[in-house]
Amino acid sequence: MANETKGIPQPTMERLPMYLNYFKQRKNEGCSQISSADVALDLRMTAIQVRKDLACVCEGRPRTGRSTDEIIDALEMLLGCREIKQVVIVGAGRLGQALMDYEGFGRSGFHVAAAFDNDPARCNVTINGRYVYPMREIGSTIRSLNAEYGIITVPDTQAQYVCDILVAAGIKAILNFAPIHLIVPEGIVVKDMDMGASMLYLSNTLAVRAQSKR
Amino acid sequence: MANETKGIPQPTMERLPMYLNYFKQRKNEGCSQISSADVALDLRMTAIQVRKDLACVCEGRPRTGRSTDEIIDALEMLLGCREIKQVVIVGAGRLGQALMDYEGFGRSGFHVAAAFDNDPARCNVTINGRYVYPMREIGSTIRSLNAEYGIITVPDTQAQYVCDILVAAGIKAILNFAPIHLIVPEGIVVKDMDMGASMLYLSNTLAVRAQSKR
DNA sequence: TAGATTGTTAATCGATTAACAATC
DNA sequence: TAGATTGTTAATCGATTAACAATC
Numbered sequence A, B: 001m002a003n004e005t006k007g008i009p010q011p012t013m014e015r016l017p018m019y020l021n022y023f024k025q026r027k028n029e030g031c032s033q034i035s036s037a038d039v040a041l042d043l044r045m046t047a048i049q050v051r052k053d054l055a056c057v058c059e060g061r062p063r064t065g066r067s068t069d070e071i072i073d074a075l076e077m078l079l080g081c082r083e084i085k086q087v088v089i090v091g092a093g094r095l096g097q098a099l100m101d102y103e104g105f106g107r108s109g110f111h112v113a114a115a116f117d118n119d120p121a122r123c124n125v126t127i128n129g130r131y132v133y134p135m136r137e138i139g140s141t142i143r144s145l146n147a148e149y150g151i152i153t154v155p156d157t158q159a160q161y162v163c164d165i166l167v168a169a170g171i172k173a174i175l176n177f178a179p180i181h182l183i184v185p186e187g188i189v190v191k192d193m194d195m196g197a198s199m200l201y202l203s204n205t206l207a208v209r210a211q212s213k214r
Numbered sequence C, D: 001t002a003g004a005t006t007g008t009t010a011a012t013c014g015a016t017t018a019a020c021a022a023t024c
Helices: A010-028 A036-043 A047-055 A068-079 A094-100 A103-107 A135-145 A156-168 A195-213 B010-028 B036-043 B047-055 B068-079 B094-100 B103-107 B135-145 B156-168 B195-213
Strands: A085-090 A110-117 A125-127 A130-134 A149-152 A173-176 A189-192 B085-090 B110-117 B125-127 B130-134 B149-152 B173-176 B189-192
Touching (some): A010 A047, A085 A135, A103 A110, A135 A156, A149 B195, A173 B195, A195 B085, A195 B173, B010 B068, B036 B047, B110 B135, B135 B156
Parallel strands (some): A085 A149, A110 A130, A149 A173, A173 A189, B110 B130, B173 B189
């Protein structure tokens, strides 16, 4: 898989996609060279942290900084954006449908190959360019696609059930939109997308800032 | 706003919603008392960390652990789930529509009060229970609702433009679904929901684990 | 009482920040 | 060359982990 992912601190690793987005933007604006100090200014970080983070990714040149082309290239390689990874979505409701042709997945190398739903009314049709299969075909479809990534967009009550099916079918990593803690075997990776929690992050950050003003 | 949010370490703060989800689940299963050790086992954390995190929230009783009712109560108070906070969504496309009646917002005290779009075909109608206003009414509507939270679900190219409008209208915190770095004035909080980045987290975690196995 | 579980104080670990020499 | 920016080594800071006394 991806190159020397290891050895890079986890917090740095999680900041890299943000840098990648940022450099792509700057490149679009016609910027071809950029210094850590400038990045830091725009991203509201310290120059030292940016420098240290980016040192993990590729070399820069004293005096001129980094080439946007080079750093974008290096980031995409390091993050594995160039490798195409097959994804299935379980739950073809509104959220699932919205994710079926979400551009951001493609840009990171993820291809939504199929969707599944247990509502016959939503099955055996193509929605937003993805074919929706009935749940009973999930195992065989995942295996024939060689999909390793699953996205869960079913109601909370069904999330664990769906999760078990995905794992049994060979899925290795799951993006979970149900605000439920999933139990998975050792070796399976889960990332929770709890949007309620994200909103709470906002309100609590506001609250903390208000307090520290006093 | 929320109680003594301050003084709680940021990493702990960000784990609290996960605990809340977990305790609600356990309560539904009929569990009324729970020890840090059990929580740790289920959440794949260490008992010490759970104990320390939860000590910030409410008191437990030696020998019996914590009451699920009490801790749920304390967490909801601390996180401010009980206060109703008005939210607007900009971009009534598929993703925006899916979020309009997303249950998880309500459970955390966020009420989606209105949506906006610049496509006349999507305006002046009710979608998933929310009225969609034309963009030109955004300022007045936000002010009359007293909304402080905004969700951006417009195409990347329009995200910064929309962000500026939201800030001008008095929005204090933004959940941003565009994979773009938004520039905001001091004091405004932004949380990026970059789903491509989340998928990359999954693939890179898998890669790191595979490497460390060797 | 004995034992499980807590809260708290101290030790460890790792990330961030600072300092500075290297280099285009 | 001089100066800006880099990479690296050392210092600081804060979170996690460990140890243990307190308590139901």
